[in-house]
Amino acid sequence: GESVGLHLPTLSVQEGDNSIINCAYSNSASDYFIWYKQESGKGPQFIIDIRSNMDKRQGQRVTVLLNKTVKHLSLQIAATQPGDSAVYFCAEDRGYNNNDMRFGAGTRLTVKP
Amino acid sequence: GAVVSQHPSRVICKSGTSVKIECRSLDFQATTMFWYRQFPKQSLMLMATSNEGSKATYEQGVEKDKFLINHASLTLSTLTVTSAHPEDSSFYICSAREGRRDTEAFFGQGTRLTVV
Numbered sequence: 001g002e003s004v005g006l007h008l009p010t011l012s013v014q015e016g017d018n019s020i021i022n023c024a025y026s027n028s029a030s031d032y033f034i035w036y037k038q039e040s041g042k043g044p045q046f047i048i049d050i051r052s053n054m055d056k057r058q059g060q061r062v063t064v065l066l067n068k069t070v071k072h073l074s075l076q077i078a079a080t081q082p083g084d085s086a087v088y089f090c091a092e093d094r095g096y097n098n099n100d101m102r103f104g105a106g107t108r109l110t111v112k113p
Numbered sequence: 114g115a116v117v118s119q120h121p122s123r124v125i126c127k128s129g130t131s132v133k134i135e136c137r138s139l140d141f142q143a144t145t146m147f148w149y150r151q152f153p154k155q156s157l158m159l160m161a162t163s164n165e166g167s168k169a170t171y172e173q174g175v176e177k178d179k180f181l182i183n184h185a186s187l188t189l190s191t192l193t194v195t196s197a198h199p200e201d202s203s204f205y206i207c208s209a210r211e212g213r214r215d216t217e218a219f220f221g222q223g224t225r226l227t228v229v
Contacts, residue, residue: 043206051215
């Protein structure tokens with residue numbers, strides 16, 4: 001079935017290094033994607049979004065890249081900090097005829113001091 | 114960003130009772146609200162999508178008579194877990210979106226339900 005998935009379930013990086021979290025999606029009709037950060041026991045927090053008419057979008061310390069050819073999404077975090085430790089999810093909005101938002105499996109990012 | 118308030122944050126109930134979870138958009142009108150369920154160390158599973166004033170659209174495998182969703186106003190949606198059983202214990206999260214489909218959805222803080 002259609003799904004959004006992640007290549008890496010866990011990621012451990014050193015403080016100050018850059019982090020890259022990946023996500024694969026299978027629905028070619030999906031046209032809007034969001035990255036969320038979730039800390040333990042809390043609801044997801046918006047990080048950054050991207051529409052399918054773009055291939056790159058930058059925020060503060062974060063960059064999202066979208067490759068529609070291979071249906072791949074990535075989140076890059078620059079100069080990773082201990083406060084970035086959390087689970088990161090990509091979410092997929094599946095196109096005009098589907099008013100829903102589905103989540104990938106999630107990647108746990110651990111930042112070592 | 115916009116604020117979505119979910120209440121209660123934690124609830125413990127006895128098997129066979131019903132529990133109502135509220136999701137409110139505090140500073141915007143939520144034309145669409147989503148309800149998710151999350152098991153430990155797993156992703157958010159979409160349960161249903163509700164639009165204000167109409168019946169919720171449930172995902173395959175989600176019992177609509179078990180998980181009653183009401184989206185009676187543009188700022189409030191409720192999820193009622195009826196005749197709860199221990200297997201219903203989970204983290205339930207709502208999110209709300211204003212207007213356009215391809216816009217950010219804001220999340221509540223979640224409700225930890227424990228059925229004993």
